[in-house]
Every structure is written in structure tokens, then in C-alpha cells.
Amino acid sequence: MFLASSPKPIDANLKETADKIEQQSPGLSVLAARQFRYGVSQVSLEVTISEPRKFNVLEEFILRAGIELEPPPKVDELATVLGLDRVFVENTTRTLRSLQTLAWTTDGSIALTPQGRQFYAQGSVPQPPQTKQIYAITDPLNCNLFFLASALEETKIDLPELEDFMAIENRSPDIYSLSLAEFQQLIEASSLGLHAPKEGKIITEASIIDEPINIWQSISIFVIFDLLEDKINLQVRRGKQVLEYPSTWLNVIQQAGMISLQDLFSLSEETIASERNLLMEAKNAEVEARIEKINHIAIENVLENRTNPQANKTALIADKGSVILLRDSQIRTAFLDTLKSARQEILIFSPWVSEEVIDDEFIKLLENLAKQGVSVLIGYGIARKQEEEERQITPTLQEKLTGIKTPDNLPAVQIFWLGNSHAKEVVVDRKIHLCGSHNFLSYRGDRLPRGETVYKVTIPEQVQEAYQFLASRFNKQAQKLWKNALKMGNEQSAEAAICVWFTLSMEEEALKQLQQNNWLKLLPIWLKLGFQGLKSKKISSDSEYFPTALSLLTQFSGEDANIELLREGWRKVIGAIATQNPDQAVKLLTDEIWTEFTRLGIAESPIDSPQKFIAKYVLEQQEAKKPTKNKSQTVSQKKGRKKN
Structure with missing residues (x-):
């Protein structure tokens, strides 16, 4: 069943998926993966559907007469008024009564039923009901009940049965105890188009017509070690789709010790510990390998410069980048100058952070960068767990850093414990990379020579490697913030996550999360950050997600609590886009979008x-x-004109 050539217990047909998980998410490692089967229950139902049609002229007159005339006319009276044959009007009235639109009366007068009044308001009458057969599927693993238009096929699946390893408690709704209203709600959610009240299409009856049968389904379970969080997660998949509910459930019972990874995957605690140590060593080795590569390039550059100085200058002019070795007293100056050169974002990782380095002068530097629209992400931590960190950042320093805001009062500097790394790295605007033995944020204020070295790297390929490594760690932190925000309804955590994503040029991910989780209340924050990115030229005016964001306007009302922030955000964003590219701004403001701009007062x-x-x-x-000109500037300019 398992690949003999692999030390990890991974089913052969899951190896490709396991490799993709690791490639697409740096920091994740699949320790084991295995397929299982479990049973879902399928039962067929017959549903009766009432669907409306537009009423004709005579039907409209009859229904209108029953509403507006007092007392309501009889059939023969109405025929006389309309100048029509009595039989013709009587037949139409009989049809409307059979459709439960008109009530039967003893004297033959026109009287609408409540359903008839509802249909009249919609300009329609019901058609004769039709029946359809559909299939209800009870899925105990996903704890849901859903409906399909066609039956699941009964297939033989030769896989281990999941319930042999754990009890699956079926918390799905009991189909035999559902009311008609509950059937309607579930069928509507299944997107079969059979129950659509807004369109007048209504299921009026649902009945089970046969005995339930068991249908086998296959799933895959992956054991994934998260290098950045130093923990194991179980992930359940059906094909490429991740099944969120069973994944969460499995993690809960696994952490509670209710299932055995040894039984499920032949994965022992010793194997897990061994793999974990190898991965941890590999992570730090990755940083060391990059620095070693940079060291090699630096040596080559020095040798080349000694033997052929002119050739080296030509290479630098050709914008291939360079590696410059900095020592001791040169480091602090180069570090500060590199930070001051930032125009978009700064990523820093330092094992520790101290107030001796991040003093008032340094805070002032960060505040000036914030005013210019530069975002700063700081990661720290050398221990494997935050509570084990010997040199914790002080609350006072944490408050100083997080108190630095953008001109729009959003977080400009964010600091996170990332842990388990000796790396000392700085990446600025994805153009400059500083790395070496110097603790950029924690050298205890000691400015005397300590034999430290730092490389200043501008070779695009090397800078990009360093950026990707740090960015993946900060993105992981943003995901944790966002999950916590959703769980607790914490807007501050959500705002912090969105700010991290914008710093990492992942504004499309931020917008997707706002859409998927229906948290559009936070769209003004997205717009503020978008405006900042447009001003700094970090975001292009023709980015594909601006039309997506504009399409969300239909979900807002002029009475929303945050409507003023939304208005201000879109005015600034469209103005910034037009400043870069007027044609693109005109292209975005289609007739539909302009209608929304007018409706919402933008x-x-x-x-x-x-x-x-x-x-x-x-x-x-x-x-x-x-x-803006200050008073002294104005006076000096006037004196200058007088001398001339």
C-alpha cells in the first residue's frame, strides 16, 4: 500500500498531492497520508413543486375585481361588465379556483385566497403542480444533509474503513423528522433550483419513497507537520478539495488522545520526533545555505575587483546587483541608511529585540517611514515556543512599536513572535537584503567592534529568495490572526491581518477573505491600504481586483454605519488610479458601477x-x-525678489 522507497507512510497515489502541499506552502511537511472509506446514507424523495406563470388579461381582470370591487361581483355580473360570454369567464374562474387562487363561494362571487392575493401582487398565477424525484444524502463525516438531482453510484471501494479506527458520531439532521419548512430550507441550500421563493417557485410537499441505502465514499487523510507553528495537523481531502469540518474534528480528537497515529498511519511518536528535528535543522540550514551562497559571491566579487576593477564596475552598472561586505562600525550606519531608503515595505527578522537598539531615535525613524507610507514587519524569537523565550520583548516597547500608525491611522509597524530561528535578516523593497552575524535589533547598544560582519546584497535572485523565506513566515502569522478574528469577531486582529497581506502584496487574498467570510464592513480598511499602495506605486492602477472590489458595492446600503468611510475610500482610490492612468479609471466606472456610486452617494x-x-x-x-510654504520661506522668497 505504501511506497517502499519512501521513509514516510504515504500512499503511492497520494504522493503527488503531498509534494504539492509542501511546494505550495513552505513550512509544511507531509509526514503521512492514507486513503479510507466511509458510508453515507442515500434515500430518494418525491417533491411537489408549485411554479408561477404570468397571468393573462382576463385572469388579471377577474383577480383585480375580487380585490377592488365591493361587494365582490359574481361571475355572470363580471361577464356582463366585460362584455364576454358567461361560459368563458366561468371556465377561467374555475381554473383559478383549482389553482387555489380563488376561493369557492356559495353564491358564486369572486373571492381571492391569501395565496391568490400574493400571486396577484407578483403579477402571476400558479401553474399545475409538478413532481420530481431527488436524492437525500446524509453524510456523517461532514455532519450534513444535502440533496442531489441524480443518485450517487454504488461502487465497490477496497479501502480500510475509517470506523474501524474511530467512532463517527452522526450529527446530521434526521431526515425522517424534518418538517416541510426544513425540507424547503435544505433543498434551497442544495442549489437544485427547485425551491426559490423569490421567484415564486415553491415545494409544497416532500415524501420519502424508498428505504435508505449505504454508499461508500473515499477520502484521504494527510498528517502535516507545520514547521512555523511546530505542530501537527490532520487534513481530510476528497480529491483536491479540503474538507474543513472533518479536518477540524479529527484535529480535536487527535489532540485529545482519542485516536492513534500509529494505528492510522503506522506513524510512531519516535518517527514524528525524528522527522521534526530533521525539518527544524533543515529550516535553519536553508538560511545558512543562502548566507553561504552570498558569502561565495562576495569572495568572487572581491577577487574579480582585484584582478579587473573595470569589469566589476561594468557588471554593477549593468544592474546585476552586488554583494558588499560590511564590518563592525559600518553595519549600524548601513542598516539605518537602508531603512531610510525604503519606499514601500521593510521585513526584519532578529532573534531578539531590545530597547537599547529600538530607542527614541529609532522609533522616530520608523515614524518618518510610516508618514511616507512604508509598512514594516518585524519578526523575532529563537526559542521553539514563545513561553520558553528567555528575552521577551517588553510591553512598553511593544506598545511603542504598535503605536506607530499610517497617515490613515492604520498599523504601520507590526511585530510578531515567529520563533525557532537564528536568522538575522532585513529585506527592503525587495531590492536590498542585509544578512550576517549582526543582531540588528538586539546588540545591547554595544557599538564597539565585535568582529561582526553583514552582507549588503542587491542581486535580485538572492534578494528574492530571502524575501520569500521571510514573507512565508509573516503570511502564516496573518492567517493565524485572521482565523482568530473570525472565531472571536475581533476587528483589530482582522485589521492587522489585512495590513500584513498588503505589506506582502497579497491584497487580493485580503479581498477574497472579506468576500468569503461576508465581512464587508472592513472593506474601507482595504480601500485605505489600496490608496496607500497606489500612492507608493506598489499597486498598479490596472490590478484585476479593483473591478472585483467595485462589484461588491451592490451589497451596501446608503444607511450602513460605515458608509462615509466607504465613500471616502472609493473617492481616494479612483482619484489615485486616475492620477496614474485616467483611461483605466474611466474603464472602471462602467454604467453599472456609476449607478452604484450615485446610489450610495460616493x-x-x-x-x-x-x-x-x-x-x-x-x-x-x-x-x-x-x-505648503511656511512663513519663513515666504519672507525669504520676498527678500530674494526685492534683491533682483
Whole structure:
């Protein structure tokens, strides 16, 4: 069953998926993977569906007469008023009564049923009911009940049965005790199009017509070691789809000691510990390998410069980048100058962080960067667990750093315990990489020579490798923040996660999460960060996610609590896009979007066209960019003109 050539118990047909998991998510390692089968229950139902159609002219007159005339007319009276044959009107009335739109009365007068009044308001009458056969599937592993238009096929699946290793408690709804309203709700959620009340399509009856049968389903379970969190997670998949509910459930019972990885995967505690140590060593070895490679390039550059100085200068001019070796007293100056050169983002990892380094001068530097729209992510930690960290960051320093805000009052500096690394690295704007033996944020204020060296790297390939390594760790932190925000409804954690994603140029991921989790209340934060990215040229005006964000306007109301923030956000964003690319701004403001801008008050009177809107907010942003002259400047300029 398992690959003989692999030390890990991974089913042969799951090896490709395991490799993809590791490739797509740096920091994850699949320790084991195995397929199982489990049974779902299938039963067929017959449902009766009532569906409306537009009423004709005569039906409209009859229904209208029953509502508006007092007393309601009889059939023969209505025929006389309409100048029609009595039989013709009587037949139409009989049809409407059979459809339960008109009530039967003893004197033959026109009287609408409550259902008839509802249909009249919709401009329709029900058609004769139709019946369909559908299939209800009870899935005990996913704890849900859903419906399909066609039956699942009964297939033989020769795999270990999951229930031989653990008890699966079926918490799915009991189909035999469901009310009609519950059937309607579940069928509507199954997207079969059979129950759509807004369209007048209603299931009026549902009945089980045969005995349930068991259908085998196959799943795959992966044991994944998360290198960054130093923990094991179980993931359940059906094909490429990750099944969230059973994955969460398996992790809960595994952590509670209710299942055995040895029994499920032949994976012992000793094997897990051994793999964990190898992976931990490999992670730090990866950093060391990169630095060793940089060291090799630096030596080559020095030798080349000694033998052929002119050739070395030519290579640098060709923008191939360079590796410069910095020693002792050179390091601090180069570090600060590199930070000051930032225009978009800074990523820093230092094993420890101390107030001797992050002093008032350093805080002031970070505040100036924040004013320029630069985002800073700081990671620290050398221990494997945060509580084991010997040199914790002080609450005072933490507060100083997190108190640094952007001009829009969003986090400009974020600091996270990432742990388990000796790396000392800085990446600025994905153009400059500093690395070496120097603890950038924790050298205890000792500015005397200590025999330390740092490489300043501008070779694009090497800088990108370092960036990807740090970015993957910060992205993992953003995912944790977001999960916590969803669980606790914590907007502050959500805001922090969105800020990290924007720093890492993952604004599309942030927008996707807002959509998927229906947390559009936070869209103004996304817009503020988008505006900041447009101003710094980090985000392109033709990015594909701006049309997606605009399409969400239909989900807002002019009475929403955050509508003013939304209005301000879109005005700034469209103005910034137009400043970069006027044609792109016009392209974004389609007729549909302009209608939403008008409805929500984003575009205010007397602005009556996208062109006027764009012109107004481009002008406002251009005016905001103009430097303000202080009094001393004005006086000196006047004196200069007098001398001339």
C-alpha cells in the first residue's frame, strides 16, 4: 500500500498531492497520508413543486375585481361588465379556483385566497403542480444533509474503513423528522433550483419513497507537520478539495488522545520526533545555505575587483546587483541608511529585540517611514515556543512599536513572535537584503567592534529568495490572526491581518477573505491600504481586483454605519488610479458601477458623470501633494525678489 522507497507512510497515489502541499506552502511537511472509506446514507424523495406563470388579461381582470370591487361581483355580473360570454369567464374562474387562487363561494362571487392575493401582487398565477424525484444524502463525516438531482453510484471501494479506527458520531439532521419548512430550507441550500421563493417557485410537499441505502465514499487523510507553528495537523481531502469540518474534528480528537497515529498511519511518536528535528535543522540550514551562497559571491566579487576593477564596475552598472561586505562600525550606519531608503515595505527578522537598539531615535525613524507610507514587519524569537523565550520583548516597547500608525491611522509597524530561528535578516523593497552575524535589533547598544560582519546584497535572485523565506513566515502569522478574528469577531486582529497581506502584496487574498467570510464592513480598511499602495506605486492602477472590489458595492446600503468611510475610500482610490492612468479609471466606472456610486452617494451632486468625478478627485490629490510654504520661506522668497 505504501511506497517502499519512501521513509514516510504515504500512499503511492497520494504522493503527488503531498509534494504539492509542501511546494505550495513552505513550512509544511507531509509526514503521512492514507486513503479510507466511509458510508453515507442515500434515500430518494418525491417533491411537489408549485411554479408561477404570468397571468393573462382576463385572469388579471377577474383577480383585480375580487380585490377592488365591493361587494365582490359574481361571475355572470363580471361577464356582463366585460362584455364576454358567461361560459368563458366561468371556465377561467374555475381554473383559478383549482389553482387555489380563488376561493369557492356559495353564491358564486369572486373571492381571492391569501395565496391568490400574493400571486396577484407578483403579477402571476400558479401553474399545475409538478413532481420530481431527488436524492437525500446524509453524510456523517461532514455532519450534513444535502440533496442531489441524480443518485450517487454504488461502487465497490477496497479501502480500510475509517470506523474501524474511530467512532463517527452522526450529527446530521434526521431526515425522517424534518418538517416541510426544513425540507424547503435544505433543498434551497442544495442549489437544485427547485425551491426559490423569490421567484415564486415553491415545494409544497416532500415524501420519502424508498428505504435508505449505504454508499461508500473515499477520502484521504494527510498528517502535516507545520514547521512555523511546530505542530501537527490532520487534513481530510476528497480529491483536491479540503474538507474543513472533518479536518477540524479529527484535529480535536487527535489532540485529545482519542485516536492513534500509529494505528492510522503506522506513524510512531519516535518517527514524528525524528522527522521534526530533521525539518527544524533543515529550516535553519536553508538560511545558512543562502548566507553561504552570498558569502561565495562576495569572495568572487572581491577577487574579480582585484584582478579587473573595470569589469566589476561594468557588471554593477549593468544592474546585476552586488554583494558588499560590511564590518563592525559600518553595519549600524548601513542598516539605518537602508531603512531610510525604503519606499514601500521593510521585513526584519532578529532573534531578539531590545530597547537599547529600538530607542527614541529609532522609533522616530520608523515614524518618518510610516508618514511616507512604508509598512514594516518585524519578526523575532529563537526559542521553539514563545513561553520558553528567555528575552521577551517588553510591553512598553511593544506598545511603542504598535503605536506607530499610517497617515490613515492604520498599523504601520507590526511585530510578531515567529520563533525557532537564528536568522538575522532585513529585506527592503525587495531590492536590498542585509544578512550576517549582526543582531540588528538586539546588540545591547554595544557599538564597539565585535568582529561582526553583514552582507549588503542587491542581486535580485538572492534578494528574492530571502524575501520569500521571510514573507512565508509573516503570511502564516496573518492567517493565524485572521482565523482568530473570525472565531472571536475581533476587528483589530482582522485589521492587522489585512495590513500584513498588503505589506506582502497579497491584497487580493485580503479581498477574497472579506468576500468569503461576508465581512464587508472592513472593506474601507482595504480601500485605505489600496490608496496607500497606489500612492507608493506598489499597486498598479490596472490590478484585476479593483473591478472585483467595485462589484461588491451592490451589497451596501446608503444607511450602513460605515458608509462615509466607504465613500471616502472609493473617492481616494479612483482619484489615485486616475492620477496614474485616467483611461483605466474611466474603464472602471462602467454604467453599472456609476449607478452604484450615485446610489450610495460616493458621487455627489452636481457631479453628474464619471469624467467630472475623476477630474475632481484627481485635482484634490494633486493639491494635497503640493508642499505648503511656511512663513519663513515666504519672507525669504520676498527678500530674494526685492534683491533682483
